[in-house]
Structure formats: structure tokens, C-alpha cells
Amino acid sequence: MNLVKIKDVSEAITGFPFKSDLYEESGIRTVRGENISEGILRWDSTKCWNEPFEKTEYYSLRPDDIVIGMDGSKVGKNKARIFQSDLPLLLAQRVACIRSNPNLVDQIFLYYCINNPRFEKYVSQIQTGSSVPHISRSQIEDFKIPFPSLNEQKKIGRILSDLDKKIRFNNSMNTKLESIAKLIYDYWFVQFDFPDENDTPYKSSGGKMVYNEKLKKNIPEAWEVGELKFWIDCNKSGDWGKEKSEGSYTEKVSCVRGADIDGLNGQGKVKAPERYILNKNTHKILDAGDLVIEISGGSPTQSTGRLGYIIDSTLERFKNPLICSNFCRAITLTDRKYIYNFIQLWNRLYNAGVLFGWEGKTSGIKNLLLDPFLSNYSHPIPDYKLVEKYYEKVDPIYTKIQQNLKENKKLVEIRNWLLPMLMNGQVKVKP
Numbered sequence: 001m002n003l004v005k006i007k008d009v010s011e012a013i014t015g016f017p018f019k020s021d022l023y024e025e026s027g028i029r030t031v032r033g034e035n036i037s038e039g040i041l042r043w044d045s046t047k048c049w050n051e052p053f054e055k056t057e058y059y060s061l062r063p064d065d066i067v068i069g070m071d072g073s074k075v076g077k078n079k080a081r082i083f084q085s086d087l088p089l090l091l092a093q094r095v096a097c098i099r100s101n102p103n104l105v106d107q108i109f110l111y112y113c114i115n116n117p118r119f120e121k122y123v124s125q126i127q128t129g130s131s132v133p134h135i136s137r138s139q140i141e142d143f144k145i146p147f148p149s150l151n152e153q154k155k156i157g158r159i160l161s162d163l164d165k166k167i168r169f170n171n172s173m174n175t176k177l178e179s180i181a182k183l184i185y186d187y188w189f190v191q192f193d194f195p196d197e198n199d200t201p202y203k204s205s206g207g208k209m210v211y212n213e214k215l216k217k218n219i220p221e222a223w224e225v226g227e228l229k230f231w232i233d234c235n236k237s238g239d240w241g242k243e244k245s246e247g248s249y250t251e252k253v254s255c256v257r258g259a260d261i262d263g264l265n266g267q268g269k270v271k272a273p274e275r276y277i278l279n280k281n282t283h284k285i286l287d288a289g290d291l292v293i294e295i296s297g298g299s300p301t302q303s304t305g306r307l308g309y310i311i312d313s314t315l316e317r318f319k320n321p322l323i324c325s326n327f328c329r330a331i332t333l334t335d336r337k338y339i340y341n342f343i344q345l346w347n348r349l350y351n352a353g354v355l356f357g358w359e360g361k362t363s364g365i366k367n368l369l370l371d372p373f374l375s376n377y378s379h380p381i382p383d384y385k386l387v388e389k390y391y392e393k394v395d396p397i398y399t400k401i402q403q404n405l406k407e408n409k410k411l412v413e414i415r416n417w418l419l420p421m422l423m424n425g426q427v428k429v430k431p
Contacts, residue, residue, distance in 0.1 A: 002148075007141035010100040010110060014070070014137050015091035016059045023047040030092040031061065033069035036078040038269060039115060041086060045301070049090055061089040064107045066098040066114055071134035076123025081111050096140050106150060108157030113145040116419060146423050155429040156422045163415045170404040174266050177401050181394045185344040192220055194386050214378055224381045228345075229374040231338050236284045236330040239323050241277035249276040253285065254320040256308065258294035258327050264308035266405050274320060286322040288312045289336040291343070295368040296327040298359070304368040305355035307346050309339065311395075313402035317409060329370060337391040340398065345379065 006012065018030060027048035029035075034045055061067070061082050069078035071094055082089065091097050098114065100107045113119070122143055127133040148156075188194035192209070193201035202220060203209065209218040214225055242249040254272040256264060263270035277284070286292070290310045298304040315322065324330045333339060349355060358373040359366045421427040 002146070003144040004147045005141060006098065006110075006143050006145060009104040009145075009147070010098055012137050012141050013058070013091070013097050013099075015093045015095045015097070016053065016055070017093040018047075018049055018090075020047075022049075022051065024050055026050075028088050028090050030090045031067055031095055032092045033072055033078065033094055036067055036069045036080050036095070038074065038077050039080055040268075041080050041082075047092075056090075059091045061087065061091055061097065062099070063087070064111070066107075066111050067091070068096045068098065068114065068140060070094045070096055070136070070140075071129070071132055073133065075127055075133045075135055076120045079114055079119075081115070094134075096137055098140070104150070105145075105147075106153040106157050108161050109153035110145065112157060112160050112419060113423065114143075116423070118420075118423075119143060146425075148425065152429070159422070159429060160415055160419065163411050163418075167408045167411050170408050171266070174401045174404050177397045178266075181340065181397050182344060184390065184393060185341070188386065188390060189341070189344070189380075189382060190348075194382075195389075212380075215380065219380045220382075222383055225378055226381045227375055228377050228379065230381055231333050231342050232374060233332045233334040236286070236290070236324070236332065238326040238328050238330075239275075239277050239281055239284050240326050241275040241281075241323075243275065245276045248278050248280075251277045251279055251282055252320055253277055253323045254318050255323055255325050256286075256292055256328065257325040258297045258306065261292060261294055261306045261308040261328075264292070264310075264314065266401055270317075272318070272322070275323075277323065284323050284330075286310050286315075286324065286330055287332070288315060289339055290330050290332055291339070291346075292324045292328050292330050293368070293370065294327065295329050295370055296365055298366045298368075303350065303353065303355040304359055304366050305346075305350050307343065307350065309343055309398070311339070311398060311402060313399045313406065317402065317406045337388050340391055340394050341382070341387050349377075 015031070023030070025046075025048060027050035029043070030047050030049055031041070032045075032047065035041055035043065063082060063084045065082040067080055067082060069075060072078065098110065100110045123135055123139075126139050127135050192203040192207070196202045196205060196207055198205070208221040210221050211218050212225055219225070240255065241251075241253070245252070253275055255275045256270075256272050260270045260272050262268035288311050292308040292310065294304055294306040296304060310322065333342060354377075355368060355373070358369045358377075360369055361367070418427065422429070
């Protein structure tokens with residue numbers, strides 16, 4: 001199959017050098033390198049621009065634009081496709097944007113030429129910089145892509161795009177399902193408007209509230225107050241084992257690290273490495289109902305304490321048993337039906353920044369003071385029947401979320417299997 005350089009069939013531009021001290025919290029979002037993460041746009045760190053500037057239109061991104069981070073440890077891997085729902089966006093410095101000549105190359109086909117292991121391998125061979133790897137616009141432009149007929153390009157792009165569309169649909173569904181589970185929790189356990197014996201909202205219907213001196217607020221009369229350790233039976237320490245089977249290290253597992261926790265819940269990718277642990281350490285293997293907490297890591301803007309959950313449909317996503325790494329701790333609850341209450345409670349505390357106050361430092365690495373936190377942080381403890389009712393209501397929601405993630409994994413495998421064969425002509429698309 002013929003190959004052509006990107007610069008011969010498309011336009012490549014690099015972003016505008018916005019002044020960092022003039023960024024604002026609201027306005028038009030700018031796409032910077034840290035916003036691009038292996039096929040998706042992330043907005044953990046958002047910087048916006050409000051001031052008019054020369055060539056605003058030129059640096060405004062369009063649907064199906066391809067953005068590529070030009071530096072960082074994952075240079076070559078960090079690229080993404082822009083969708084209409086993402087806009088408006090402005091292209092910032094050290095990010096490249098690729099737009100095809102529509103008379104020569106289909107833009108969607110071009111995206112899959114770049115979102116491709118061939119491109120990653122190419123970048124790994126030509127990148128420069130010892131401390132911070134980077135690539136230039138001209139190096140991106142020199143990358144060669146397959147050049148079948150425009151009609152064939154469109155058919156290839158459509159097949160691959162349809163697979164990704166289903167993945168995006170599943171992710172969108174999961175976001176909505178998560179919001180439903182959170183909404184019910186907030187209504188029942190934060191606003192205290194859970195259904196009473198008459199199936200009416202407790203607090204709004206005049207349910208008795210009692211002031212608690214320890215919490216400095218009113219809580220439902222029948223509720224107790226306790227520490228987070230109330231929910232927990234025991235914990236499982238992490239393990240790292242060996243890369244290969246050797247000696248007594250014979251039990252093959254996948255190891256969940258802090259970097260995998262978001263993906264475990266569906267907000268990113270899971271790349272849990274395969275390891276081999278001692279047979280005597282199989283008690284560390286995670287079971288349905290366990291929770292994984294990151295106890296070392298974080299950053300100045302992100303505390304330690306990210307939480308991942310394990311249910312039956314989570315385990316079905318992996319071919320190996322799961323353990324957590326040494327930088328994490330797994331906990332087992334006293335009752336499996338507590339799991340969704342604990343997830344919501346913990347995430348509320350995490351998102352509110354509470355865990356920043358329970359961190360220590362060792363050799364520059366932040367560590368979560370987990371045991372003191374569990375033993376000292378007090379909160380309302382609801383009636384068990386209400387916990388049970390919440391479990392029954394949201395367990396199908398969390399199961400569906402994990403089933404969607406399992407389907408996404410299969411769709412990604414199919415796409416990645418088809419991608420090289422479609423690109424090199426080994427597989428043809430039937431009319």
C-alpha cells in the first residue's frame with residue numbers, strides 16, 4: 001500500500017502561547033498537554049481564556065480535529081479526537097492539531113492512522129529531550145500514513161468509528177448511572193429524606209431530628225454516630241510479587257495500582273500488570289465486596305485516598321485474580337451490603353478535600369494516614385434496613401456500569417485487532 005507524509009495531505013498547526021498568569025477559571029477552555037490522555041480529553045486541570053487575541057478563529061478547534069500532546073512522559077500516546085460536544089475549545093502551546101485535506105484524506109481515517117501503535121513507535125524513535133521527551137511539528141508532519149482510495153478510507157474510518165461510538169455511548173450511560181446512584185444517596189443519607197414507614201420523605205414529612213453534639217448537626221432520631229472503622233472487618237495489604245514465575249512465586253495475578261483505580265471505576269484505563277505472588281499470600285487476593293484505597297502517591301492538587309470498588313462484575317473484566325500493589329490497601333467490610341454506602345461516603349469526603357488533612361510525608365512521598373483516619377473520623381450511621389434498601393436499589397446500577405466496562409474492553413480488543421489489518425490492506429471492507 002502507498003504511504004504519504006502527513007504534511008502532503010493535511011494541515012498541522014501548533015497552539016497559541018497563552019500567558020499562564022492570565023488564565024482564568026471560567027471562559028473558553030484551552031487544550032493543553034495535560035488535558036490529553038491516551039485517546040480522551042481530561043479536565044482535572046482546566047484553564048480558560050477570555051481575552052480576544054489575534055487569529056482567535058485560527059486557534060479555535062473544530063469537530064474531528066486531532067490534537068497531539070508534544071511533550072511529556074507519554075508523548076506519542078497522548079492524542080485525542082475533538083467532538084462537537086467538547087466545543088468551544090482553544091488550542092494551547094505545545095499541542096499540535098491535524099486537519100486533513102478533505103479531497104485527499106478522510107479526517108476520521110487520518111485519526112486512526114495517528115491513534116495507532118505505528119505512530120507511537122515512530123515517536124519513540126525520533127523524540128528528543130532526556131528529562132522531558134518532546135517532538136516537533138515537522139516531525140509529526142513527516143510521519144507516513146497509508147494512502148488507499150478516499151472511498152476506502154471512509155469505509156475504514158466508519159467501521160472503526162462505529163466501534164468507538166459504542167464505547168462512548170457506554171461511557172455516557174455509565175456517567176448517568178453514577179449520577180443516579182449519587183442522587184439517591186444524597187437525597188437519603190445527606191438530606192435525610194429517605195422513605196419512611198409510610199414511604200414519604202422522612203425529614204420533609206416531619207421525621208424527628210436530634211442534635212448530635214459530636215457532629216454539631218441534627219441527624220435522624222434512630223441513627224447512631226460512629227467512626228469509619230464501623231464499616232470495616234479487616235484489610236488486605238498489597239503485594240508486588242515477581243515479574244515472572246520463579247521458585248515459590250507461582251500464583252499469577254493482575255496487580256491493581258493507584259494509577260488503575262480510576263479505570264477500575266470506569267474513568268480511565270486499567271493497565272494492571274501481571275505478576276506472580278507466593279502461594280502463601282493468596283489471602284491477599286481481592287474478593288467481590290472489597291475496596292481498594294490508594295495510600296501513597298497523590299499530588300499537590302490531588303490527595304491520596306482514591307477508592308476503587310470490586311463487585312462480581314468487576315472481577316469478570318479480568319482473566320486473572322486481582323491483588324493490589326504495595327502503594328494501596330484493600331479493605332473488607334463487615335457486611336457486603338455496606339459497600340455502596342461506603343463508596344458514596346468516602347467519595348464525598350475525598351471530593352471535599354478532607355483527606356488532605358490526613359496525609360504524612362516520607363522521603364517526599366505523601367502517605368495517607370489510613371488507620372488514624374478510619375479510627376477518628378466520625379459520621380452518622382444509618383439504620384441497617386435503609387442501608388439494605390439502598391443496596392438493593394443501586395446494586396443493579398453498579399453491575400450495569402461494570403458490564404458496560406467489560407463490553408468496552410471487548411470492543412477495544414476488536415478495534416485494535418482490526419486496525420492494523422485494515423490499514424495495511426490485509427482486510428478489506430465489503431460494500
